[in-house]
Amino acid sequence: MVVELELLAEPVKAFGTIAAKQSSSIGALAEGPVERIFVKVGDRVSRGQPLFRIRQADYQRRVAEAQAAVDLASARAIEAERRYERVIALAPKGFVSNAQVDAVETELAVARAQKTQAQAVFGTAQQALSDTITRAPYDGVVTARLVDEGVYLNNRFSMGGQSAALQLQELGTVAAIVNAPQEYVDAFRRNMPARVYIEGFDEPIDSIVYIINDRVDPESRMVELRLPIANPNYRISSGLGARAEINVPPVSAIILPRTAIRGDSAAAHVFIVENGKAHGREVTFESIDLDRVRILSGLAAGDELILDPPSTLRDGEPVESRQMSDAD
Numbered sequence: 001m002v003v004e005l006e007l008l009a010e011p012v013k014a015f016g017t018i019a020a021k022q023s024s025s026i027g028a029l030a031e032g033p034v035e036r037i038f039v040k041v042g043d044r045v046s047r048g049q050p051l052f053r054i055r056q057a058d059y060q061r062r063v064a065e066a067q068a069a070v071d072l073a074s075a076r077a078i079e080a081e082r083r084y085e086r087v088i089a090l091a092p093k094g095f096v097s098n099a100q101v102d103a104v105e106t107e108l109a110v111a112r113a114q115k116t117q118a119q120a121v122f123g124t125a126q127q128a129l130s131d132t133i134t135r136a137p138y139d140g141v142v143t144a145r146l147v148d149e150g151v152y153l154n155n156r157f158s159m160g161g162q163s164a165a166l167q168l169q170e171l172g173t174v175a176a177i178v179n180a181p182q183e184y185v186d187a188f189r190r191n192m193p194a195r196v197y198i199e200g201f202d203e204p205i206d207s208i209v210y211i212i213n214d215r216v217d218p219e220s221r222m223v224e225l226r227l228p229i230a231n232p233n234y235r236i237s238s239g240l241g242a243r244a245e246i247n248v249p250p251v252s253a254i255i256l257p258r259t260a261i262r263g264d265s266a267a268a269h270v271f272i273v274e275n276g277k278a279h280g281r282e283v284t285f286e287s288i289d290l291d292r293v294r295i296l297s298g299l300a301a302g303d304e305l306i307l308d309p310p311s312t313l314r315d316g317e318p319v320e321s322r323q324m325s326d327a328d
Contacts, residue, residue, distance in 0.1 A: 001304075001305050002302065002304055002305070003254055003256075003299050003302060003303040003305050005253065005301050006254075007252060008250055008252075008253040008288070009247075009249075009250035011246055012187070012245070012246045013243065014178035014180035014244045015178055015241075015242070016241075017176075017177055017178075017239060017240070017241060017242060018174050018175070018176055018198060018236055018237070018238055018239065018240040018241075019174065019176075020170055020174060021171070021172070021174060021228075022138060023143075023169045023238070024137065024168050026051060026134060026136075026137075026165060026167070026168050027134075027153065027163045027164045027165065028131075028134055028155050028163075030059065030155065031054070031154050032059075032132070033055050033150055033151065033152050033153075034149050034151050034153060034165060035054060035055040035056070035149065036052065036053045037052040037165065038053070039051055039142050040142065041142050041145050042141070042142065043141070044139075044141050045141070045142060045168070047138050049135060050134070051135060051136055051165070051166055051168075053134075054132040054133075054153065059125070059128050059129040059132055062129075063126055063129050065125075066118070066124075066125040067122055069118040070118040073117070073118040073119075074115055076115070077108075077111040077115045080107050080111035081108060081111075083107065084104040084107070087100055087101060138170050139172060140168045141168070141169055142166055142167070142168060143167045144166065146165055146166060146167065147165045153165060171234050171237070171238065172231060172234075173228055173230055173231060174231045174236050174238060175210070175227060175228050175229065176196045176198075176207065176227040176229060176242040177225075177226050178224070178225050178227065178243070178244045179217070179223065179224055180225060181221070181222060181223075182216050182221045182222060182223055185223045187248040187251075188212050188223070188225065188246070189209065189212075190208075190211075190212065192208060192209040192247060192248065193246075193247045194206075194207050194227050194244050194246040194247065196227055197243045198236060198242050199242070201236075204245075207229055208227065209225055209226075209227060209246060212225055213226075225244070225246070227244055253294050254301070255293070255295075256305070257291060257292060257293075257307060258291055258293055259307065261283070262280075265284075268283050268285060269281060269282050270299065270306070270309075271305070271315075272299075272303050272304055272305055272306070273304040273305075273306060273321055276318055276319065276320075277316055277318055277319065278309070278315065278316070278318075278319045279316065280315045282298055283295055283298030283299055284297045284298060304321065306319070
């Protein structure tokens with residue numbers, strides 16, 4: 001046969017893993033010993049749902065102390081306002097000096113500032129008490145429990161120690177994170193259709209190329225793609241193996257029957273006909289299916305190829321060409 005180029009619409013295969021849309025190690029906003037954990041591994045939680053509680057006794061005491069400080073500062077502010085009103089009422093009659101007026105004005109300003117400061121401390125104490133209950137930041141699934149009740153959680157990283165209690169994953173949408181050969185990097189586009197085959201599932205799932213990582217791994221020479229998959233019933237778990245077939249535009253290629261190849265993929269060759277003689281030529285190829293291969297190098301359009309060379313054929317041996325017909 002005479003070698004010709006033809007369009008090959010072969011999906012690119014990429015392999016990888018299913019990952020959660022989000023995965024978080026949930027720590028405490030307020031440090032202290034864990035008093036109670038409300039969930040267990042496998043529980044589905046909603047955003048805002050309580051996950052665990054830090055012991056509240058110390059934080060409740062601080063709220064009570066801050067409330068008392070607000071009450072005291074409020075009383076002092078009321079007293080300062082009354083004193084100020086009395087002095088200001090006497091000032092037009094000349095019964096008080098300017099120095100006394102200045103003093104009560106300053107005293108009132110200080111009392112009001114102290115009240116504002118006490119209210120701020122009270123608000124901080126209330127927030128700290130509220131933070132003893134850690135809530136889910138999003139709808140998800142509890143995938144790991146890292147501590148038990150009684151463990152002291154530290155939210156200051158410089159101090160070391162345990163800082164996370166649970167692992168939470170958002171699985172309403174998952175992503176197939178797959179790696180494809182770098183030679184296809186220029187062919188990939190966002191929103192390209194793809195099919196994802198997941199281990200343990202009989203049928204493939206339709207998806208699209210949503211993210212193309214601009215970085216090609218310098219060791220594996222692979223480009224990372226991310227393909228989203230809707231998972232409303234949480235059927236698909238993170239960590240499952242995945243294979244994606246991405247529908248890239250067709251390309252011109254030399255496609256041969258596998259019978260034309262001699263040797264293996266490490267040292268493959270074909271026989272071409274030049275001047276009435278057979279000549280071996282090294283080629284590189286990749287498999288398309290059980291019967292066909294795609295030639296990557298070693299042949300060009302117009303070469304005359306022996307389709308099924310006998311095992312006894314040797315380089316330089318005279319041959320007689322017979323073109324393939326449709327009947328063949």
